[in-house]
Amino acid sequence: MALLEIRNLHARIQGVEILKGIDLAIERGETHAIMGPNGSGKSTLAKVLAGDPSYEVTGGEVYFQDRNLLELAPEDRAREGVFLGFQYPVEIPGVSNTYFLKAALNAIRKYRGEKELDAMEFLQLIKERAKSVKLDEALLRRPVNDGFSGGEKKRNEIFQLAMLEPYLAILDETDSGLDIDALRTVAEGVNSLRSEERGFLVITHYQRLLSYIIPDKVHVLLHGRIVKSGGKELAEELEGSGYALFDEAAA
């Protein structure tokens, strides 16, 4: 069975249907990209998968490693290995990045029946991973995302990804707001985490990211439906033609 299997997923927020029947399967080791115009439902899909309670799932099924994902609480989805890099990471004033990640990592380890890390082990790990994604160590001591620049927030998401080592990483526009060097580092970070057992779902507006993180499949999301799927060349095609073509096809 696939790592993630979405079947005919419908979801709405405040009575407005946003996702109108999504089908998508990601195998272990694969990287998929989702592209689509503003407001097409990309973030909605990401947040529904993460279990954001403000969305109501009105139909369809989602299986993650054979588990019915929609039945799990958001924290259990995370503990099972679903990670969402948020398009707009929130700030948590007064809570240091280090403290936050220790709470997160140990909650996940506990759920999996693994030994919680002690302070020394954790510190070692966090330093090593910060280095691997070139995160300034000063940011570790600062409150979570509080006063971080846009790029620092995104880099912090990738750093958390590296720390938590999920089986499925959904990255919602992690590339937007990054300078060219940061984009490269983030892509390198993602690429170094790509493995046989791990899948990625990368949401982006730009072909540029996909020239660093080469996807196995690209999907076009429009008005809450996947209107086209293809290989990496689909992204290049979109860069040239835009979404108008698909819009007509969808209508």
Added chain:
Amino acid sequence: MSATTKTLEELTNRKYEAGFITDIEQDTVPPGLDEDIIRFISRKKAEPEWMLEWRLKAYRNWLQMPVPKWANVHYPPIDFQAISYYSAPKRKEDMPQSLDEIDPKLKETYDRLGIPLHEQEMLAGVAVDAVFDSVSVATSYKAKLKEEGIVFCSMSEAIREHPDLVRKYLGSVVPYTDNYYAGLNSAVFTDGSFVFIPKGVRCPMELSTYFRINAANTGQFERTLIIAEEGSHVSYLEGCTAPVRDENQLHAAVVELIALDDAQIKYSTVQNWYPGDEEGRGGVYNFVTKRGLCAGNNSKISWTQVETGSAITWKYPSCVLRGDNSVGEFYSVAVTRGRQQADTGTKMIHMGKNTRSTIVSKGISAGHGQQSYRGLVRITPKAENARNYSQCDSMLMSATCGAHTFPYIDVQNPTAQLEHEATTSKIGEEQILYCNQRGIATEDAVSLIVNGFCKEVFRTLPMEFAVEAQKLMEITLEGSVG
């Protein structure tokens, strides 16, 4: 209402965890207040004549005072004749010489509250003056403090053993004419703590007192007086909690601090009185007057409070900055949930030159909790170059709670510099989702976010107290957002 909101609501509706009544023999007077009751209290405590006279003067003055109505809190009128003004645990011998000698039931009470005295003594090196109901039952580390010339004892003992000091300073910061509840306290106070730190001495340990209301229908009128002589330093901790009961309990304490030249007093409180049931029935009314006088040059008084309990809180720890270059600080975290109401804040009265004050107030409201911050910064005409920084942040955890801010500023000297910042935020469902998405359960997320919000205040608490405060917040707010 989303799923998260619902969980948060449930979290806040938790029952009070420290609710139980100790069964201990009481020596209680019938309810009611008149001059005879005051004479009874004074006689019971073997007080000198001047003390009785002072109490009676306070009483006669109080009779003329109107009940204050300006605070943003609502409650039925208090029947002062329905309150019993004296109750003391019976003791076989005079005073226990060590903690082993205190009533085992009392010890058990403290143990159930998670504050075993003996452990505190050994582990934290804290000298404890425990006030159970109205009379001190355990005083420790006295010998060690005595070597330094420090006096740390119950107020009753101080009146007998150090009458000159008490007579000189009692009422010097909060006179019995000050306000209604301070007036009442002056007439009927039963006990409290007394601290005297002589010139140049740094108190070698944190001094702490645990208060606990226990006897049904017994108003609590604690009186605390702390005097720090020239160049001395002291840190004092006060913490309290109370058992579940039906009638409202009145608590009207007075705390007076005096810092002479170059002296520093740090006064930290963790307050967890019974807040009442979901409808607010049976909670403690906490009407407290706390004031510090920076009498000397370069002196400093710092208040830190963590207020999670009481049905109604009416409390404004204040600083009168009379000495030149003196410093006043107020750090506060106040939580109101259920039907709790709090009107709290501070007053900083700048009188000396180059005086500085800092106010950091963090208010958290949940359920139907209502909270007001009321702060006064007054710069008097002679206070050249006075500076104040005020920051008031409110966090709302439900749609039914409220936060209100009443900053009063009275500047009578043009050289003053004042800064004021205020924010109101709703605990974000987005923040909780973010934590959830990293594997952190909602309850832990709430306590993480709230503790982050309170951090600036918690870090001013002595270490072991900070840990306790954090734990208290967790217990209090399990079930508090929406």
